[in-house]
Amino acid sequence: QVQLQESGPGLVKPSQTLSLTCTVSGGSISSGSYYWSWIRQPAGKGLEWIGRIYTSGSTNYNPSLKSRVTISVDTSKNQFSLKLSSVTAADTAVYYCARLKNSSGYYYVRYWGQGTLVTVSS
Amino acid sequence: HLVLTQSPSASASLGDSVNVTCTLSSGHSSQAIAWHQQKPQKGPRYLMKVNNDGRHTKGDGVPDRFSGSASGADHYLTISGLQSEDEADYYCQTWGRDFYVFGPGTTVTVL
Numbered sequence: 001q002v003q004l005q006e007s008g009p010g011l012v013k014p015s016q017t018l019s020l021t022c023t024v025s026g027g028s029i030s031s032g033s034y035y036w037s038w039i040r041q042p043a044g045k046g047l048e049w050i051g052r053i054y055t056s057g058s059t060n061y062n063p064s065l066k067s068r069v070t071i072s073v074d075t076s077k078n079q080f081s082l083k084l085s086s087v088t089a090a091d092t093a094v095y096y097c098a099r100l101k102n103s104s105g106y107y108y109v110r111y112w113g114q115g116t117l118v119t120v121s122s
Numbered sequence: 123h124l125v126l127t128q129s130p131s132a133s134a135s136l137g138d139s140v141n142v143t144c145t146l147s148s149g150h151s152s153q154a155i156a157w158h159q160q161k162p163q164k165g166p167r168y169l170m171k172v173n174n175d176g177r178h179t180k181g182d183g184v185p186d187r188f189s190g191s192a193s194g195a196d197h198y199l200t201i202s203g204l205q206s207e208d209e210a211d212y213y214c215q216t217w218g219r220d221f222y223v224f225g226p227g228t229t230v231t232v233l
Contacts, residue, residue, distance in 0.1 A: 001182065037222070039222075046213070046224055046225075046226050046227050047158075047166070047213055047215075047224040047227075048224070049221070049222035049223070049224065052222075060220035060221065062221070063221075094165075096165055096166070103154065103171065106154075106217055106218075106219070107217065108154075108156045108171055108215065108217055109156060109158065109168060109215060109222070110168055110181070111168065112158075112165050112166050112167065112168065113165065114165045115165040
């Protein structure tokens, strides 16, 4: 069964770039027809989709974050990554990585990582 | 514009049944959705995908007391024989070709 684990700094200064990595175990990131995604959740609030990447490198982003987000994949390390630039306190959240499953050409969230808290503060 | 609506809270007594409703915005009643459970201080867990015809695909180890159904724009998550460990937030989620939308979540309380 696939497992996902987020890692990265828990504290980022305002205006800097948030960088997180998701390590995939229990299967190759490049096998199968899957998208890999980042989702975040501010404390006490709901879930917000950030973006997704296919193993080919094709990406889609939430329009509200698109200008600041980059998602990439490293198949040699079985990892995918998130970079969010010019962060502010509003970007403080628990960040989750996830695997999306194909259903008739559409992809839904099927597996979640445990999440990692990122705080933006000076 | 695709939006999901959920009631903020639902409650039932131990052993009873509770329904959590997720409503798709106008014009999107044919959408399938997924349900996710989030217990306090934990990450979400996939429960099931529910098609607009009510057929559902459960996640690994999801108890039989969890079931899903659909009627028009409304999707329902039913928890039968409610247990104390079912106290959690429940989120519905849907998708387009290249975007994803989450509902605001429903907090289920076991009385």
